[in-house]
Amino acid sequence: MARFVVVGAGIVGLATAYRITQDYPDAQVTVLEKEPRVAVHQTGHNSGVIHAGVYYKPGSLKATLCRAGSKSMVDFCAEHGIPVQVCGKLIVATEQSELPRLHALHERAVANGLPVRLIGPAEAAEYEPHLSCVEALHVASTGIVDFTAVCTTLAALAEKAGAEVRFGARVTGFALRGGEQVVETTAGDVLADVLINCAGLHADRVARLAGVDPPARIIPFRGEYYELREDRRDLVRGLIYPVPDPQFPFLGVHLTRMIDGSVHAGPNAVLALAREGYTWGRVSPRDIADYAVYSGLWRLARKHLGYGLTEVRRSLSPKRFAHSLARLVPEVTEADLVRTAAGVRAQAIAPDGALVDDFLIVARDRQVHVLNAPSPAATSSLEIAKHIVSRVEGVSRGR
Template identity: 75%
Template sequence: MRYVVIGGGIVGLATAHRLVLDRPDARVTVVEKEAVWGAHQTGHNSGVIHAGVYYKPGSLKATLCKAGSASMVEFCAEHGIAHKVTGKLIVATDEAELPRLRALFERAQANGLPVRMVGPQEAREYEPEVACVEGIHVASTGIADYKAVCAKLAEITEKAGATLRLNSAVTGIRAGEREVVVRTTTGDIVADVLVNCAGLHADRVARMAGIRPPARIIPFRGEYFELRPDRRHLVNGLIYPVPDPQFPFLGVHLTRMVDGSVHAGPNAVLAMAREGYTWGKIRPRDVADAATYGGLWQLARKHLRYGITEVRRSLSKRRFAQSLARLVPAVTAEDLVPAEAGVRAQAITPGGDLVDDFLIVAEGRQVHVLNAPSPAATSSLEIAKYITARLPV
């Protein structure tokens, strides 16, 4: 059986890796348009190994993230990849947030996670500079070098006999009853089964293959700062606010990375390109895709105030610092230096709803991963098992 995987991020590589493990006679090809693996969402995230606190019990995110946090730690340990199980604090900074915090605690318990409610004094035992009225300590949260995970997955998969093509952009797909032909800039690939893990371009790839996706990818830029090196001591691990349950975004937070740097963010604003890592990156096709999509306008009508808040914070380092200071009062605007941004591929339905769960569509001899933002990196090894179990043998 011949399999072609489109997309060389962590989900695509993990899927190819699982295929060569489970089906040693399979012929697997991975195509990636960039010159390196994990160039986009994988290589621009905060490096967190999520525990699975936020996700609806029984959802794909809840089940795959919980299992994935364990399998990712195991994979990193086995292959000598930088990682650490640090735990994290989710904190309520005023009394009004306590009902949401306690509801989140109940959800975490329903997901079977190692969590504890902590008061202000105990919270400061973990994070001496934190401010809160109450918090949740999540023991199984960690951090990892996901770029290194991608490199190792590619190495193992190629050694097992798969064909991996970088600098190979997909230009067209012809899907028949018995086989699929993927046209690329490095030649055609004929396969029996297609797996679409194209991330920011997953809906476009699905349409190329004759699939009508139930949602459209809209790019949101996640903007980060870092703490100056002499201010990194303000954060020991990970400090998060209580999230707004209406949104998949977790709010600006503080994360000590595997290299010791402390990232602050992300803010979330609409990007003007699917790979729009800066305000100046504008791609007319991507702007038109978003502007002509009724689902985005419906979303904007529902959540205009939230969007304005994010834009204001994007334009003002002072506002960004104020958001962080709610968590750690010692943080000031002078402590922040710009860091690399990321772009989240967020699927939105025609009715203007954010697709909250992973969205994986199987049709005939094709599987399309149409929504896999955070915690996809954490969950990637388990997403790969889920996909592979649904592929023809």
């Protein structure tokens, strides 16, 4: 009987554990999670958007897995009674200078096989009456869901199929004993024939503990959110995004109607002072020391210092944040915003300072390490799980 150990009970780890129970029904599957519940970090702090796959390079893992994942996620939610809505979204050019980027995005979306249309201001106003734009891209297949609810269901399904989810089990090391791979944790040791690392913000550290030298370093970027006051939610019907700058993996501050009816605004993107640095006050000297000596971060900073300073100023000024939103919906003011929980994105950066713009999954022996899985990883999670399990070699499938 093969023993699979999955590190991390975020959406990718749980989707992978569930997939293993389906593909290897005779296997022993253990999920190790350092927190007391599922989806505590990236999964539980995202915007709840099921992305269509507009932004990603055709043929990349992000493009192929996101397109398939947007459908499989909606189907999964429908099958298991999780509230989900395919509401579509608008990507908006607010001035003429943005039109070339919007049109390039349209071409990329068409190349990715997505149902998209360029529309003018009058038609855009039919979707979003308070919107300001010169042109917009309508993306019909974008949806919204509560990904924490998806995780809860995945954990229950995996456990029903025989998997074990261990909470309070932080991985502290790996060892070989008698030829067997041992995962050492704060909750005891676990034997693993196959190790799958889905540790998110700590995935590169787990990989190094397991003897793998990651080709990139995870750097945490905090995304801060506001939400519209309840009496101002009528300003936004669905999802409104700006045209993104293709130099960066961040989509710019946007307006998102959540599955519970609230409207979130954000996120920005500022360097966090801890891997789990959800506020400016959360500081980890160890984490800062870890990436302060990393050449890739300094090379990134030299290339994009102006962008980074703009994001910091927006972080510190609700007025600036509101101004960014008012480019999309002019009626939004600072008084309409209420600060809400932030998230932290685990962004892999290469030694040359390049932002890794695709999913990065490294397989070695009987280990698979997911080393870059930011957005749209939640959307793509069921498909990422299939891809991960397909990388596992030399394990017999049960009947």
